[in-house]
Amino acid sequence: MEESSEKQRANEMSQGPELRQKIKEVMVEELMLDQEPSTIGDATPIFGAGGLGLDSVDALQLVVALDKHFALKIGNSDAAKGILESVDTIAREIEKVA
């Protein structure tokens, strides 16, 4: 059991960077961002000044895109606030429900 958990954790570790890269690609494509995925930092704030500067319309689009590409369902706006902080927080949520 413990070995299995370790294996799973190892898989997640190896998938982590790939997952984050995929999230960035989805964001650029679905939100029509005028930048390369690689220029988005894992911890860059998605909303507000100093980050990607996305707005509430982008947030809605991102919620739909995360469901479409990662089957991540975000039920309400309170949950969305925590999950959509950065690529890292999105990735952790996807990994949690995977």
Add this chain to the structure above:
Amino acid sequence: MIIHGGALHQGVQPLTGGGANRDTHGVRSILITGGNGGLGRGIGRYFLEKDLDCRVWLGVRSNRQDAEALAAEFPERCSLLDLDVTNARAWEAAVATIVEADGRLDVLVNNAGMHRDHLLAAMPTESWHEVISSNLDSVFHGCRAVVTSMMRQRFGRIVNIASLSAILPPMGQTNYAAAKAGVVAFSRTMAKEVARAGITVNCILPGYIETEALSGMDEEAKKAARQGVPMRRFGRPEEVASAVFFLACHEAGYVTGSALKIDGGIF
């Protein structure tokens, strides 16, 4: 609940690809409410005749005989859908039915509506609510029901049938004019919210169109109305349908938030 239609989903393939500029050529799935009325049928027929790859769903309620006749002409491509447009749950069920069958929903034409004309002083409260509900609430419920599917597709075309009464209201239509003006404002607001998702939202403002909507007018009233139209004639349903068809097409992808009058030149 699908009321009419045979093995109509065979061969219907969901479109693939993404992006705001995606090519939508291929099978298009189209929902038209008020499918039993003259305008709804006219729009449906226009799509069925001009786009051989489209699938048309006609939303109907208790009156469905004329819509059934149209569906019988195109048994592989036209179906009736039981839809109370004032009911949010009915909308969710209808959209789920279409998406399950066609894999997508490309075009929504909010055409259902009705009027109950009274001078304001004599207008029963229920007439106000009934008209607002059928003309404006219905658009809200319909657009909300389809928006997530269209956002997932990164493509959608919504055409809301308002009325010339929205901008040139006659006496006796405080309820109807308010509802239709609301549809115009609603459409413009929604157009901004979903523009980035590849969804367009436009309105059409028909003037006098030769449908059962004019049946309440006697010949004298019709004659007087025609005199007020610079073209001296009423419009035909296909003249509205052709505009709907354009607004729903791929090439109209940069047209959104517009309100198009089709009225023979009244202003």
